Amino acid sequence: MQRIPEPDELMDDAAQAMAYAAADFSEANSLFVELVEQQADGALHGALLDLGCGPADIPILLAQRHAGLQIDAVDGAAAMLDLARERLARDPDMAQRIHLRCDYLPCEALAHGGYAHVVSNSLLHHLADPRVMWQTVAQCAADGANVVVMDLARPLSVVAVDGLVETYALNEADVLRRDFRNSLFAAYTVDEVAAQLAAAGLDSLDVRMVSDRHLAVCGRIG
């Protein structure tokens, strides 16, 4: 099935950002955290960069579970970062260890080679040009850094898209169902991501399916 890009890269509409932040992504978030921990052999410390952090659910989960992490959480949408800021305001320890950055990727200002971990959940399919993801990973990851990038994988057919929307978003708000459907159409396949990694020279990273609707790129730089 042919890819249909997202109508907008950034989720900068306040209502859309609020609906996203209110949704329950605990299953996907747990899977993501599990992959990040597996990739780091359980122990996460040092500087971690989260690309397209949204309302910061994942940085908060990771910081709660790993006291030695300092996290830079980047998103280009002020509406998402406002929600993230509200969450951090309720927890001074988290606010000290998670630094929110409003940056539109690609972003030269992000520290070159500065991160022991580079992670991203559900950003790749938003990017008009997927090379931005892999250029940013290559720019920011330190030698030996752990990388985990998870996203939806594009199904084979419209029927399969509708099946996933029915299974996972049946009782969600209209805006979320629409966003999920758009995201499935905009997502890449495992083969497309493998070609992106090869073109970016990121040969040490592997891509595989990790659920019925998610793919993940995992590996170590260098």
Ligand SMILES: C[S@@+](CC[C@H](N)C(=O)[O-])C[C@H]1O[C@@H](n2cnc3c(N)ncnc32)[C@H](O)[C@@H]1O
């Ligand atoms: C689907 S959300 C994922 C949020 C979060 N990672 C999560 O798993 O809950 C994708 C986020 O990527 C952000 N985004 C999209 N394109 C971007 C770009 N070029 N630069 C920075 N952020 C971007 C959007 O604003 C949105 O907040």
